[in-house]
Amino acid sequence: MKRHSLVIGGTGGIGSAFARSVARAGHVVSVIGRRLPSEAEPIPHVRYYAADLSCAQRLGAVLTEILRRSGKLSSLIFFQRFRGEEDPWVGEMEISLTATKNTIERLTDDFSRTDERSIVVVSSIASRFIVEEQPVGYHVAKAGLNQMVRYYAVALGPKGIRVNSVSPGTVLKEGSSPLSKRIIPLGRMGRSEDVVRAVEFLCSPQASFITGQEIIVDGGLSLRSQESVARELALQAVAR
């Protein structure tokens, strides 16, 4: 029996990189996004489903359809990010928090008995630091997700379901502007695959006794004091 991964928000960005990676590893992959991807080449083993997470009824119907077609889950991963036009506070609460809670609660009895069972929520360093280009709702939703992870780690532990989070710093994707690499201890920007690998680890048997934890994937940037970073940037500016 193949492992079945359900990727919420896997039609674009880091979630789509994850879906490709686990499909290459031989998982059956179900992906939910608002829109079906327009790629000409379908990825083998990946099935896409269109549902707006703000519509509980549509989401429920799609989850039922996914279980019917592809069977019980091994992993459930949340990569979605509110990108709607509505009020950002309401949108962040609905798409990040409420949709994650409702999906987890709908699916707790639909995990495979034989596989490693895992839920991973992609959060952000904005759960603990202030990222000024993001709205207040993003910060509050991400902080709430981290506590939700701890809650469900305890609640779902007896069912053998592990629940963890991954918190990336800025990930260099097409269109995003690079930071000074010198301020990052590992000397480069984060990439989608760095986040993908951390999520894959948490879904794997290598993480079999890890639950309720957060892995920060930022190359060590958040360990540095703001003063050190400011000093380094000032010195760089003088040297130019």
Ligand SMILES: NC(=O)c1ccc[n+]([C@@H]2O[C@H](COP(=O)([O-])OP(=O)(O)OC[C@H]3O[C@@H](n4cnc5c(N)ncnc54)[C@H](OP(=O)(O)O)[C@@H]3O)[C@@H](O)[C@H]2O)c1
């Ligand atoms: N990129 C970064 O630098 C960064 C840094 C820290 C944390 N993160 C976190 O990493 C995760 C992925 O980020 P990303 O930058 O890859 O995001 P992204 O490119 O905006 O992709 C978000 C995904 O969510 C789906 N989505 C958005 N609204 C939806 C809705 N209402 N219903 C259903 N699906 C919806 C999108 O698909 P559709 O457009 O088809 O709906 C897409 O598949 C997010 O949780 C983000 O907060 C990212």
